[in-house]
Every structure is written in structure tokens, then in C-alpha cells.
Amino acid sequence: MAIPKDARITLDPEEIPKQWYNLAADIGHLEPPLNPVTEKPAKPEDFAPIFCKPIIEQEGSTQRYINIPEEVRENLIYLNRPAPLQRAYRLEKYLKTPAKIYFKREDMSPLGSHKGNTALAQAYYNAESGIHTLTTETGAGQWGTALAMVSNLFDIDTTVFMVKGSYEQKPFRKTLMHLYGAEVYASPSEYTEFGRKILKEHPDTTGSLGIAISEACEMAVKDEHTCYSLGSVLNHVMLHQTVIGLETIEQMKKAEIKPDYMVACVGGGSNFGGFTFPMLRDKIAGKTDCEIVAVEPKAAPSLTEGKFRYDFGDTAGMTPLLMMYTLGHEFIPKGIHAGGLRYHGMSPLVSAAYEKNLIKARSYDQPQTFEAGSIFAKTEGIIPAPESCHALKAAMDIALECKEKNEEKTIVFCLSGHGLIDLYGYEQFIEGTLPSSSA
Ligand SMILES: *Cc1c(COP(=O)(O)O)cnc(C)c1O
Numbered sequence: 001m002a003i004p005k006d007a008r009i010t011l012d013p014e015e016i017p018k019q020w021y022n023l024a025a026d027i028g029h030l031e032p033p034l035n036p037v038t039e040k041p042a043k044p045e046d047f048a049p050i051f052c053k054p055i056i057e058q059e060g061s062t063q064r065y066i067n068i069p070e071e072v073r074e075n076l077i078y079l080n081r082p083a084p085l086q087r088a089y090r091l092e093k094y095l096k097t098p099a100k101i102y103f104k105r106e107d108m109s110p111l112g113s114h115k116g117n118t119a120l121a122q123a124y125y126n127a128e129s130g131i132h133t134l135t136t137e138t139g140a141g142q143w144g145t146a147l148a149m150v151s152n153l154f155d156i157d158t159t160v161f162m163v164k165g166s167y168e169q170k171p172f173r174k175t176l177m178h179l180y181g182a183e184v185y186a187s188p189s190e191y192t193e194f195g196r197k198i199l200k201e202h203p204d205t206t207g208s209l210g211i212a213i214s215e216a217c218e219m220a221v222k223d224e225h226t227c228y229s230l231g232s233v234l235n236h237v238m239l240h241q242t243v244i245g246l247e248t249i250e251q252m253k254k255a256e257i258k259p260d261y262m263v264a265c266v267g268g269g270s271n272f273g274g275f276t277f278p279m280l281r282d283k284i285a286g287k288t289d290c291e292i293v294a295v296e297p298k299a300a301p302s303l304t305e306g307k308f309r310y311d312f313g314d315t316a317g318m319t320p321l322l323m324m325y326t327l328g329h330e331f332i333p334k335g336i337h338a339g340g341l342r343y344h345g346m347s348p349l350v351s352a353a354y355e356k357n358l359i360k361a362r363s364y365d366q367p368q369t370f371e372a373g374s375i376f377a378k379t380e381g382i383i384p385a386p387e388s389c390h391a392l393k394a395a396m397d398i399a400l401e402c403k404e405k406n407e408e409k410t411i412v413f414c415l416s417g418h419g420l421i422d423l424y425g426y427e428q429f430i431e432g433t434l435p436s437s438s439a
Helices: 053-060 070-079 089-095 116-128 142-153 164-169 171-179 193-201 209-221 235-254 270-284 348-355 366-380 386-405 423-431
Strands: 019-021 065-067 085-087 100-105 133-138 157-163 183-187 226-228 261-265 291-297 307-312 321-326 360-364 410-415
Touching: 019 235, 019 270, 053 116, 053 235, 070 116, 085 235, 089 100, 089 366, 089 386, 100 235, 100 386, 116 133, 116 142, 116 235, 133 142, 133 209, 142 157, 142 171, 157 164, 157 171, 157 209, 164 171, 164 183, 171 183, 183 209, 193 209, 209 226, 235 270, 235 348, 235 410, 261 270, 261 386, 270 291, 270 348, 270 410, 291 348, 291 386, 307 348, 321 348, 360 366, 360 386, 366 386, 366 423, 386 410
Parallel strands: 100 410, 133 157, 133 226, 157 183, 261 291, 261 410, 291 360
Antiparallel strands: 019 065, 085 100, 307 321
16 A cells, blocks of 8 residues: 555755744734733833843734744754644544544654744844843743753753742653753742742742742843743744744645644643644635634633633733733642643733634543543554643544544644653553542
């Protein structure tokens, strides 16, 4: 049997996109971020203590396409871009579905996830702006790992505040960040004022992303050559991640694939936004009626159960107020293995798309997602990150719905990362001790 043409669709390195796509040009009215003290629309200066100028400009930009600097494009090659689009023939066979299932392979980055796409761009712009240190937060560790590595390429030091629960539960992530040369603190830490305050009030806390963001921002505010770098949520991060969706559209064109569904998991929204915004552009223009589905954990269901309102991005209330779906900035989600999905808020762009009914959302409980991951491991040989298992689970459910209706639909999902450093969760799944996240 000849190998089917759509088994694995690749692009050449020269086909890495030359421009990012900015959904802010097409989404319509967006409520602006507000200054946290005056509650008036934030000015560029309000972001200046924590972000460098080019990043602030991109954050507020409504220009549809923005050029990708050559130095960033060239380095994307070493993150294994363009990433293949692959068909899950063996999963389809296992599910006995008439649906076709494709997945975008962000797991092939040597950094383990899609996070490197924006880490590269952010490190580049900060280096150009004379910044010598970047601070950041990390939950499960993927973002800290990505930023730690790419900072080396631009001679920047990185300090990572890692949510204490993960710091203790995922020691190998810490090793990776150390290996890449970063300084890593368990958050809350003794290193910042806010960290010391939380430790005094809650000495046994396992921390949260919101607390770690507050610590990283505090450190950035105190030194003019230190900036803060965020791995998700903000518009400039969504922008940098659109290389995923732009490549996917090229690949689908090449293989004559017309998607009926595009599916991705959402924590702060960056792999989802990057993967689906270029398709959303075509949907807004009336060129496709592809259904776009965001998948979140029952433990942090900001879209399906949160409110669309202004809220802080961090726990201390230091960041500008963002108009987004939120569970409240003091919400501390249950400790699930999908640490990258444990965030109280949601990207303002993803939130606006949901509010305007342009996208749909589903939520799943932890054991269901690991079960999906274990089936993918057996059929496709790939072990998905616990976060990516959410997208996979939804894609599998849609494929089963197609089977019931005997519909030959096409489903494309984003495999945002691999789970090789999350084997403890899989071990619990195998032993039957994996806790439910919704109870
Ligand atoms: C960080 C992460 C996520 C969640 O973050 P988004 O910004 O919502 O994409 C999902 N998958 C993986 C593998 C991650 O590392």
C-alpha cells in the first residue's frame, strides 16, 4: 500500500511565515486594559516598568500583519519549525470513526511545547532594548524552560518563579531550567516583598500562577534593565504564536484538507489563539464555517463557568486590569497535572471571540483526559502533555459523535506539547489513583 499523501504534511524551512497575524485587526471592538490604580484606560507608560517598548507597541497594535524579525525566523528552525501536520490514522481506526483526525505537532520542539515560539520573539525584543535580565513565572515548568533556553541565544539572564507545588512535584523541570542556565525560586519565595507577605500569612501554601506573576513583576519593577516576560494571555503572545496556525493553513491547502473542527486546549489561551486565529480571520470574512473549540479543565473553567469582566492578571493586583473571562484573581485551582491550564483568567482576545460567539468551549475532568492520552500513546506512539490531552479528548469525542451520525468530518487539533516529563501523572492513571479535578 502506498503511503497516503496526508500521513505527514511538512513544509520547508523557507516556508516559516514571514509575518504574524494579529486578530485585533479583525475582531471588532476590544475593551482596553485599565490602569490598576486609576481604573482609567492604561497608557503605554503603565506597562513600561515591566515590558520593553517593542512589546508594549505590539500589545496595543491593531495592524493586521506584523513582520517577524529575520533573527527570530532563523531561530524558529531550531525549534523544529515548520512543525508537521500529521494524520492520526491509527487513532481513527481504534475509534472506528468515519471522521478524519489531524494534529499539529508542537510536541516536536526540543523545548517540549509551543512556548518557544513566543519566548524567542520576546528574548529578541528585550535584547534589542538593552535588557539584561528577564523574570517570569512558571506553573508546570514549560514556559520557564522555554524562556531559560532561548535567553542564552540573546545573552540574557533569566530568573524563574516556579509555583511551589510544581517545584516540589516536578524536580526534573527544575533540572532542565538549571541546565539551560536559569535561576529558579519556589514561589512564594523569600526573595520578594510579596512572596514574604504570602509566606507569613500562609506558610504552607503550594502557591499559584497569580502569586508567581506578582513576584516576577515586583522584581522587574525594581530594576530598569530587568523586564518581565509573560508566556500566555496577552495580545503580543497570541500574535507570536500565530506561526502555528499560519503553517497549519498552508499545510491544509497543500493536502486539500477542509477542516470542520479546529480544537485546542486553553490555559491562558496562547496555543489555542496561535493555532486558530488565522482560521478565525477566514471565519470572520465568511470564507469558512469551521467550528473552533477551546478545551479547558474542570479545575479552572474560566470560559465555561467564569464571568466576562475586568480582573487582574495576578494575585497581588499589580498588573493592568484586563477584560476577560475570569474565575477571580484570588481563585486558586485544584492541583492538577495540567499545570499550564491552572490559570484564573483567559486571554482578552480569546475571551472577546467567545463573547462574540465565534468559538465554542468544552471542559473535561482530569481522569478522562489521561485516558485519552494513554490511548494516543498506544495508537500513535506519542505521549501528550497533560494539557494537550484536553484537546485530544475533545477531538476524540467529536470523532465519536461523527461515528454516531455517520459523518465523515475533518477534525484538526493542536498537540501543544509532549508529556515525557509528566510521567508521574500517567503512573497515577495506570495505578487508578489519579484524582478527579471537579469534585
Ligand atoms: C503552557 C501550556 C499550555 C497552556 O497554555 P496556553 O497559553 O493556553 O497555550 C498548553 N499546553 C502546553 C503543552 C503548555 O506548555
